[in-house]
Structure formats: structure tokens, C-alpha cells
Amino acid sequence: MLLRRELLAALGAAGALPAGAALAQGGTQGASWPTRPIQVVVPFPPGGQADVTARPVSAALERVFRQAMPVVNRPGAGGIVGTASVARAAPDGYTALMALSSHAMLPESERLQGRTPAYTVEQFAPIARFTADPTVLLVPAGSPWKTLADFVADAKRRPGVITYGSAGNYSTLHVAMAMLTGAANLDLLHVPFQGGGPALTALLSGTLDSLASGPGPASVHVKEGKLRALANWGSQRIPGFEDVPTFKELGYADVEFYIWTGLFLPVATPSEIQERLRQASLQVCETDEALKRALDTAGSPIAYLDGPAFVNFFNEDSARLVRAVQRIGKVD
Known part of the structure; x- marks a missing residue:
């Protein structure tokens, strides 16, 4: 390819x-880097x-x-x-x-x-x-969705209404959610942001319904009870998120993303x-x-x-x- x-x-x-060429290209920086x-x-x-x-x-x-x-x-x-x-x-x-x-x-x-x-x-x-890290599907803790099945069923009842954020068109978070929407045949409303940080802030404020996120930025908010994780895109459960099933466990075999x-x-x-x-x-x-x-x-x-x-x-x-x-x- x-x-x-x-x-x-x-x-x-x-x-x-070769070392000599590298040093010549970098001058004295190659020998003393970093200065x-x-x-x-x-x-x-x-x-x-x-x-x-x-x-x-x-x-x-x-x-x-x-x-x-x-x-x-x-x-x-x-x-x-x-x-x-x-x-x-x-x-x-x-x-x-x-x-x-x-x-x-x-x-x-x-x-x-x-x-x-x-x-x-x-x-x-x-x-x-x-x-x-596999991404995790996050929703606000106050949302009505306790499980992925709840989320999918509601999305099918209300096509084009439930929003999901990303770090921009074609970003990692966009592609992860596109894998899910394709596999589950969902019509969600994509809301691109300038990065994962602003998208997570919007989710925490309640202006966004869902988000695929790395477990790192999400961890503290899930532990504090502000967000709920419904599923993860990995091949196995994530340490610290042991109660969160994988999409594969839930029947979505091709939904895997890191x-x-x-x-x-x-x-x-x-x-x-x-x-x-x-x-x-x-x-x-x-x-x-x-x-x-x-x-x-x-x-x-x-x-x-x-x-x-x-x-x-x-x-x-x-x-x-x-x-x-x-x-x-x-x-x-």
C-alpha cells in the first residue's frame, strides 16, 4: 500500500x-543536542x-x-x-x-x-x-441511557436528534463514532469541535449528548459520577473501566478502535x-x-x-x- x-x-x-552525514546536516547540534x-x-x-x-x-x-x-x-x-x-x-x-x-x-x-x-x-x-487506548462511549450521568441498548433504541426512535461530538471532521473521535453508527445503523447528529478537550467540556455541560473519548480524559469524570461510560471500542475491558463492556461483547464485532x-x-x-x-x-x-x-x-x-x-x-x-x-x- x-x-x-x-x-x-x-x-x-x-x-x-551515516553518523558523519547526520552531524554535517545538524552541525554541532548533532553532537551536543539538545542545547x-x-x-x-x-x-x-x-x-x-x-x-x-x-x-x-x-x-x-x-x-x-x-x-x-x-x-x-x-x-x-x-x-x-x-x-x-x-x-x-x-x-x-x-x-x-x-x-x-x-x-x-x-x-x-x-x-x-x-x-x-x-x-x-x-x-x-x-x-x-x-x-x-480504546475509546469509550460517554454520555452525561443525568441522561436516560443506562446501557448501550438504551442509547441505540432511543437513537432509532429519534433519528438525527441525538448528538455526538468529535475533535473535528475525520478526527479519531469522528471515525470511532462513524464505525458505531454504521454497524448499528444509527442516524446521529455530528457536532465537530476544535479538539477532544472542548468536546468533553460540552458533554460535561450538557450541551452534547454523547462522545467517543480516550479513557484518560474521561476517567476522572466517570469516577466523580459526572459521566457514564456505556461501552468501549477495544478487544477487552479497560483497567479502571472493568464494568464497561466492549462493543464486541455487545454484538458489534467490527467496532474496534484505539x-x-x-x-x-x-x-x-x-x-x-x-x-x-x-x-x-x-x-x-x-x-x-x-x-x-x-x-x-x-x-x-x-x-x-x-x-x-x-x-x-x-x-x-x-x-x-x-x-x-x-x-x-x-x-x-
Whole structure:
């Protein structure tokens, strides 16, 4: 598939640089990196899954590099604006991207809309995957829906009335819900937001009826009794959400979806810098107890992958999600 060939070629091109060429490309930065703060761009507003992961990861990496790693939220167009800004950034190791599984879906959505993509996946080098969480279907605790069966039955009685939010058209949250509406033959009203954080805020305020969310941002609100989780998109029940069944358990065999978070650099970043960041990422995931506690508390335990394993996962997952975007088709 084209996506796989493009990504492997890009990773191979970056990894093929010999040490001398990498240092020549990065100048003294290759030998001494980092000598100044490293900006981590989250292409969504605060409060969503990428943001919840980026902040403790950046704090842990700061302890390794002894350099600041500020998280910069740069939302817009469902993640396209911030991601494209990293694609255009200098490949010097001082601008990184914390992306979601929508990373490969967004260029395909641009093509469906008849636009030239603002970025393509071959512009990025995958460094490390930190989390991989199935989404959960959330509704306000005060809603009449106690179970998924209640929700589905009401949606069938009132087609086009029950709303669901997302982080924008073709975002991870949109695709997850599209999988459900297709499998259950539901007509729900899609309300796109600038990111998962604002959509979750709308759900909490009662201005939105339902939302697919990563378990991290949702966990505290479910525990506090503000939201109710009806089902999850994973292959098994989620720690901390043990009483929430999977869609597969409830008879929807093809409804499976994960929100993962991964760190990327511009593909032309010297290979030595890529490897240093990759090794530091592995180090903090294995040894930094504060990072582990933060992600566990957020409901998104570490699910680390790097190198070829992350590339292979990215290719397989992205190919499936691109097909899902193509099934959604053009959104007016």
C-alpha cells in the first residue's frame, strides 16, 4: 500500500544517514543536542488525549535532557494546523509532534475534500508510541441511557436528534463514532469541535449528548459520577473501566478502535538526534515512576513501541483508519 511504502521509505532515508552525514546536516547540534528548549507541539486544545500524554512525557524527558520541553497547543482543522506546522519546522530536533492516530487520516480527508493535503506522513519520522487506548462511549450521568441498548433504541426512535461530538471532521473521535453508527445503523447528529478537550467540556455541560473519548480524559469524570461510560471500542475491558463492556461483547464485532499517542520529528532531522530522542523515550517509559503514575492516573497506561515495531504498528493501524475515512466519504 502507498502509505506503507511512503513511510518506510522516509524512515529508511532518515535512518540511512551515516553518523558523519547526520552531524554535517545538524552541525554541532548533532553532537551536543539538545542545547536549548525542545518544543512539543500538540495539534489540539488542552485537555484531550494528546495533551494529557504530552505533558507528563515532556516533563520526564526534561529530567533526562536537562532542557525545557514546553508543550505548545496549536489546534485547528481537527489537528491539521499544528501538524503541518511541525512538517514545515526546521529539522534540527527542536520541534517535535505529539500526534494521535488521526495522523494518517487527516491527509486522506483533505484529498476527499478535493484539497491538497497540508502535510503527508512521509514528512515525519516516527520516534515512539507512548499509549494506545480504546475509546469509550460517554454520555452525561443525568441522561436516560443506562446501557448501550438504551442509547441505540432511543437513537432509532429519534433519528438525527441525538448528538455526538468529535475533535473535528475525520478526527479519531469522528471515525470511532462513524464505525458505531454504521454497524448499528444509527442516524446521529455530528457536532465537530476544535479538539477532544472542548468536546468533553460540552458533554460535561450538557450541551452534547454523547462522545467517543480516550479513557484518560474521561476517567476522572466517570469516577466523580459526572459521566457514564456505556461501552468501549477495544478487544477487552479497560483497567479502571472493568464494568464497561466492549462493543464486541455487545454484538458489534467490527467496532474496534484505539487512540494512540506517538512522538514524531520532521523526517530530515539527523538520525543521531532521532536516536537520542528514541532512547530517552524508552528510558523514561522504563524507569520514570512519575511518568508511569501520571499516565496510570489518567487512565492511559504506557504501551510503548519504537523503531520498526512502531513503524509496523503505524502502517497497519493507519491503513485501516484510512479505509474508514474513505467509507465516510466527503463531508459537506
